[in-house]
Amino acid sequence: MTLRSVDLRTEPVEAVLNRVERSLGVRLNQEPVVRKRRSLGARTDRDTWVRIERRGLDRIGVQGGDGTASAEALRGIAKPAWLAGIAWRDEMERVMWQADETELLPGAPVSGAVVTEDPRLSEEWWAAMNASLDALAAQHTNRIATPDTETLTQELVAGTIHRAFAGIDTTVVEWHPAHADFNWANMTAPVFCVFDWEDWGMAPRGLDAANLWGASLVVPALASRVRTERRVDLESRDGKLMTLFVAAKILGPYADPDDPRLGAARETAEQVVKELQAS
Incomplete structure (x- = not known):
């Protein structure tokens, strides 16, 4: 049926x-x-x-x-x-x-899933976000993340990335608990709180950081701030793979030609591809 x-x-x-x-x-x-x-x-x-x-x-x-x-x-x-x-x-x-x-949430969602203007978040907000992501990654679960309701497997990672970036070794080494739908619509401000946990579970290191980066690309300074705050995750090999995983959803065969994130996603992805090929 x-x-x-x-x-x-x-x-x-x-x-x-x-x-x-x-x-x-x-x-x-x-x-x-x-x-x-x-x-x-x-x-x-x-x-x-x-x-x-x-x-x-x-x-x-x-x-x-x-x-x-x-x-x-x-x-x-x-x-x-x-x-x-x-x-x-x-x-x-x-x-x-x-x-x-x-x-009830302590505040309103920051924006829609993809932010279109700088939300001007406080230093306390960023510190709370970092503390929550670090605490989440340190825990243990038998659950498997289901971003976009798809079970996140090594095969899904490879298939998604290769639709946009051929010739990349997509083998994931580190798997940690992740929210798996970490975007601006699922977080509050001015007090940080993350909600909508229905898809959380084990995922490659850096998935949440990469998702937030992808949701910030319309505001270059915000996307840069995300990458700075989560540098340790995103500069790891698995974090680079997750950057390509997210970029592939923006740039791949089903890309929206009017998506304002295309140029920024392509620029970062091309740099990440070079880094992975050189390593």
């Missing part, structure tokens, strides 16, 4: 919201509901937040759909506490719905 393509920004969702209210014993503020392509979010009457995700069973993998709940075991990371959750299989389609209730 082919899974129906659904965009929750336009799909009727009243039945889903009502089911979540009954199951979690909350009342959702349905005006407004934050709607994304495959997730919904709303504040509750007990001053918490509920995020609801729709994911095909073929994109759940062996680790299940409990990313946000399992992230509660992580320590030393600025993130909202997980409070409760429910999951159910859709009666009509090969789809799982997952709803997680968490603490």
